[in-house]
Amino acid sequence: MSANAEIAKLFNQIADALEVLGENQFKVMAHRKAARMLEDLGDDVAELCKSDPNKLKSIDGLGASSVQKIQEFVATGKIKAHEEVLAKLPPGLIDVLRVPGLGPKTVKLLWEQGGVADLATLKSQLASGALEKLPRMGAKTLQNIAENLAFLETAGDRARLGDAMPIAELLITQLRAIQGVTQAEFAGSLRRGRETIGDVDLLVATEQPACVMEFFCGHPLVAKVLVSGDTKSSVRLNSGLQVDLRAVPAVHWGAALLYFTGSKDHNVILRERAIERGMRLNEYGLYADDGDATPPQQRGVTPIASKTEQDIYDKLGLEWIAPELRESHGEFEVNITKQLIVQGDIRRELHCHTTASDGLLSIEKLIETAQSRGFDAIAITDHSRSSAQANGLSLERLREHAANIRAAAAKFKGIHVLVGSEVDILADGRLDYPDDVLAELDWVVASPHTALKQTTEAATTRLLAAIANPFVHVIGHPTGRILNGRPGLEPNMKHVIAAAAQAGVALEINCNPARLDLRDALVRAAHQGGAMISINTDAHDGNHFDFLRYGILTARRGCLDAKHCVNAWPWKKFEAWRVSRGRSQVKK
Ligand SMILES: [Zn+2]
Ligand SMILES: [Zn+2]
Numbered sequence: 001m002s003a004n005a006e007i008a009k010l011f012n013q014i015a016d017a018l019e020v021l022g023e024n025q026f027k028v029m030a031h032r033k034a035a036r037m038l039e040d041l042g043d044d045v046a047e048l049c050k051s052d053p054n055k056l057k058s059i060d061g062l063g064a065s066s067v068q069k070i071q072e073f074v075a076t077g078k079i080k081a082h083e084e085v086l087a088k089l090p091p092g093l094i095d096v097l098r099v100p101g102l103g104p105k106t107v108k109l110l111w112e113q114g115g116v117a118d119l120a121t122l123k124s125q126l127a128s129g130a131l132e133k134l135p136r137m138g139a140k141t142l143q144n145i146a147e148n149l150a151f152l153e154t155a156g157d158r159a160r161l162g163d164a165m166p167i168a169e170l171l172i173t174q175l176r177a178i179q180g181v182t183q184a185e186f187a188g189s190l191r192r193g194r195e196t197i198g199d200v201d202l203l204v205a206t207e208q209p210a211c212v213m214e215f216f217c218g219h220p221l222v223a224k225v226l227v228s229g230d231t232k233s234s235v236r237l238n239s240g241l242q243v244d245l246r247a248v249p250a251v252h253w254g255a256a257l258l259y260f261t262g263s264k265d266h267n268v269i270l271r272e273r274a275i276e277r278g279m280r281l282n283e284y285g286l287y288a289d290d291g292d293a294t295p296p297q298q299r300g301v302t303p304i305a306s307k308t309e310q311d312i313y314d315k316l317g318l319e320w321i322a323p324e325l326r327e328s329h330g331e332f333e334v335n336i337t338k339q340l341i342v343q344g345d346i347r348r349e350l351h352c353h354t355t356a357s358d359g360l361l362s363i364e365k366l367i368e369t370a371q372s373r374g375f376d377a378i379a380i381t382d383h384s385r386s387s388a389q390a391n392g393l394s395l396e397r398l399r400e401h402a403a404n405i406r407a408a409a410a411k412f413k414g415i416h417v418l419v420g421s422e423v424d425i426l427a428d429g430r431l432d433y434p435d436d437v438l439a440e441l442d443w444v445v446a447s448p449h450t451a452l453k454q455t456t457e458a459a460t461t462r463l464l465a466a467i468a469n470p471f472v473h474v475i476g477h478p479t480g481r482i483l484n485g486r487p488g489l490e491p492n493m494k495h496v497i498a499a500a501a502q503a504g505v506a507l508e509i510n511c512n513p514a515r516l517d518l519r520d521a522l523v524r525a526a527h528q529g530g531a532m533i534s535i536n537t538d539a540h541d542g543n544h545f546d547f548l549r550y551g552i553l554t555a556r557r558g559c560l561d562a563k564h565c566v567n568a569w570p571w572k573k574f575e576a577w578r579v580s581r582g583r584s585q586v587k588k
Contacts, residue, residue, distance in 0.1 A: 042525025092118025162513020429465025511551030523558025
C-alpha cells in the first residue's frame with residue numbers, strides 16, 4: 001500500500017471512531033475529506049513531505065492538523081491521534097460499521113447496551129436474542145441486520161465501474177420506456193466515472209411515481225427489496241449490487257440530478273456560491289433566500305432555476321461542469337469541460353491480442369472489428385515469450401505471426417495494420433525480446449506482468465529501463481494493478497512520468513474495467529507532467545472494444561485532452577512520432 005492509501009485509511013478510521021463516539025461532526029468530516037484528498041493525490045505524499053512541505057500545506061482540503069498528522073506518519077509510521085481514538089473502542093467495533101444499514105448511532109447502541117464488540121459478537125448476540133430488548137430493535141430491524149451481516153460475509157468490495165455501468169444502463173433504458181417517465185439517468189459516482197461504485201443511484205422524472213416504483217421493486221434482477229417508498233426505493237440485485245431509485249417531478253429534474261451526482265464536496269461549493277449570491281440551493285432547486293426557515297419547496301415558492309443542471313450553473317454564474325470533474329479538484333477555478341477528450345476523438349486501437357497468444361479473435365476478425373469501429377489503424381500486439389501462461393510467442397513464432405499479419409493486412413483497404421508486440425518488462429527492467437527483434441516491429445507496447453510486489457525502488461528502476469529503450473512506444477498498464485484484486489507496482493510515478501515525457505514514450509490507460517491503469521489521479525499527474533497518453537482496450541475479444549468508454553471516463557477524470565492522446569492524433573502526426581522511435585513506414 002502506498003503512503004497515500006495507508007494514511008487515507010487511518011484518517012477514515014479516525015472518522016469512523018469519532019462518529020461512534022458521538023463526537024463533533026465537523027471533526028469527522030474534516031478527516032473524511034482529508035482521506036479523499038489523499039486518495040486522489042497524484043503525488044506521493046511521503047515524498048512531498050520531504051521535498052516540498054509547502055505544497056502539502058497548500059493542498060485544498062488538508063487543514064493544518066491533517067498536514068501535521070501526515071508529517072507524523074511519514075516520520076514515525078503511525079499517527080498518535082489515531083491510536084488514541086481507536087483505543088477508546090473495542091478493536092473490532094469499526095468493522096461493524098461495514099454492515100449495510102448500520103450507522104454510527106446504532107453501532108454505539110449495540111456496543112454500549114448490546115454487548116457487541118466486533119462482527120463475531122454481533123453474530124452471536126443476534127443468534128441468542130440478546131439484542132431484542134434494546135430500544136429501536138424490533139424483530140424486522142434485527143432480521144435485516146442479520147441478513148445484511150450474512151451479505152457482508154459473502155460480498156466483495158465495491159463494484160467495478162464496468163460491472164455497474166451495463167446494469168445501470170439496462171435499467172435506465174427500461175425506465176425510460178415506462179409511460180409518464182420523461183427523463184431517466186444514473187447519477188452518483190457512476191455518472192462521475194469513478195473506477196469503483198458503492199451503490200448505483202438512478203433518477204427518473206415523472207408525475208406518476210407509483211408505477212415506476214412498482215416496476216423497479218418487481219424487476220427480475222432484484223434479489224431483495226430493502227426500502228419500498230412512494231418516491232424512493234432501494235433494492236439489492238442478484239449480483240449483490242445495491243440500486244437506489246428516486247422519482248422527482250420534472251420541474252425539479254436538474255436540481256435533483258445535480259444533487260445526486262455529487263460529489264459531496266462539489267455540492268458544498270455550489271451551495272456556498274448560492275449563499276454568497278443571496279440564494280439557496282437544494283435538491284429541489286435554486287431559490288431566492290427570503291430568510292424563511294421553512295424550505296422553499298414546502299411553501300410553493302417558484303425556484304430561480306431547477307429544470308436542468310445547465311440552468312442552475314448559469315444562475316450561479318458558472319459554465320456547466322462535466323460530471324467527471326466534479327470532485328472539488330479545482331474545477332471552479334479553471335473549468336476545462338470543453339477541452340476534455342471524448343470517445344469520438346479516438347482514431348485507433350494500439351493494444352490487442354489474437355489467437356496467436358491469449359486472444360479469441362483471428363487476425364482478420366480483429367482488423368475487421370477495428371474497421372467496423374471506424375478506426376484508421378490497429379496495432380496487433382500479442383504476448384512475448386516469457387508470458388507462458390498467455391501462450392507468449394517464441395522468436396520463431398513471432399516471425400511467423402508477423403508474416404501472417406502482413407499477409408492478412410494486404411486484404412484490407414483503408415486501415416493501417418501495425419505489426420506489434422506486448423513485450424514483457426522483466427523484473428529487472430530488461431525487455432523480453434532483444435533490441436534487434438524489436439527493431440523489426442512497427443509497434444512496441446512494453447508491460448509489466450510478473451513480479452508485481454516489488455519495492456518502489458525496484459519498480460521505478462524497472463519502468464525507467466523500459467522507457468529508456470528506443471524501440472518502445474507505450475508502457476502498457478504501467479502498475480499492473482487489478483481492481484479488487486491486487487495493488488500492483490507502486491513506482492515513483494513522478495520519476496516515471498518525467499522520464500516518459502522526456503523520452504517521448506506514451507503511458508497507457510488500459511481500458512479493461514478490471515485494470516483502468518493508469519488510474520485517474522495518475523493520468524492527471526502524467527498530463528501535468530507533460531507525458532503523452534495512449535488509451536487502449538487491450539481487446540482479447542470483439543466486445544472488448546466496448547471497454548473504450550471506461551478508459552475515456554478515466555482519462556476525463558484525469559483532465560486529459562485529445563492533444564495529449566496519441567490515439568487521437570491525425571495519422572500523419574502519429575506516424576511521424578511512431579517512426580521516430582521504431583522502424584520505417586508501414587505500408588497501407
Ligand atoms: Zn498486458
Ligand atoms: Zn495486453
